[in-house]
Amino acid sequence: MSMVLRSYWRSSCSWRVRIALNLKSLPHEVESVHLVANGGEQHSDAHRALNPMRELPVLTVGDVHLAQSVAILEYLDELYPDPPLYPADAVSRARVRQMVEVVNSGTQPVQNLRVMQKLGRDFGLDRPAQVQWSRDWIEFGLGALEILVQQQGGRYCFGDEVTAADLCLVPQMYNARRFDADMGRIPGLVAVDERLATLPAFKAAHPDRQPDAV
Ligand SMILES: N[C@@H](CCC(=O)N[C@@H](CS)C(=O)NCC(=O)O)C(=O)O
Known part of the structure; x- marks a missing residue:
């Protein structure tokens, strides 16, 4: 198809x-x-x-x-x-979904393009203030993900196999760097991101x- x-x-x-x-x-x-x-x-x-x-x-x-x-x-x-993008057992699947949602519903939506555009258009925030908004929310979300990955991660976000959590992590780390987030606060995520960056996919x-x- x-x-x-x-x-x-x-x-x-x-x-x-x-x-x-x-x-x-x-x-x-x-x-x-x-x-x-x-x-x-x-x-x-x-x-x-x-x-x-x-x-x-x-x-x-x-x-x-x-x-x-x-x-x-x-x-x-x-x-x-x-x-597979999700582990086989139910608890592990729920844990991966929790990590996915930290990015998907807890971080990316608050720094989406239309949110930043509205902050500028309707609330008078200039570009540096919009960037600070995004940076703050990215640091908040990735700070939470760092704790989960410290607890449950291995080579990748969850254990030693690539999961959907890794597919959400990598683009969010790129945005974190774009918005000049403090990467020093999330060493576990930086290490996982570096490993993922070597994979052909x-x-x-x-x-x-x-x-x-x-
Ligand atoms: N939860 C949605 C979010 C999709 C989303 O926000 N996409 C962004 C690009 S990453 C977009 O198209 N933004 C358009 C806009 O803000 O106008 C998903 O995971 O597909």
Whole structure:
């Protein structure tokens, strides 16, 4: 079945799905949706018809359009279980999902593009203040993830196998650096991120390797 990923090189949520597609060796095309140019192509009627949240990613499989990166990860994992993104036992799965949600619902949404744009447009925050907002929330979220990884991590976020938590970590670490977060407070995450960066599936998903990279 042909797959098309609507993605933007710097979209952290698209990046999660790019890693999953690479890990599972699933052939796909990438269609770029520019989040900034032309007022943001995610606001176009065509994109809103695919995802009313006006967000990336959207994965099209045949005539099915899927949004929400974590839902997409779980969909791919159910259809293509090798290699698995979640551990086999229920407690471990819940622990990985907890880490995923620290990033997915606890960190990324508060520093999303439209949040920063609204802080500038409606609340008068200049760019440095917007960056500080994002940095503070990233440090808060990744600070919590650091504790979980210190407790449950091994080579990667959860134990010694790559899981969905790692797919969420890597793009969020990139944003942490972009917003000049204090990486000295999260040594465990820095170490895991460095290990993940050596894996081919993660290398190929990096923003700089995307066709629409600037
Ligand atoms: N929970 C959603 C979040 C998606 C999301 O926020 N995507 C960002 C890029 S990483 C986006 O498209 N933002 C558009 C905007 O803020 O206007 C997911 O995991 O897919």
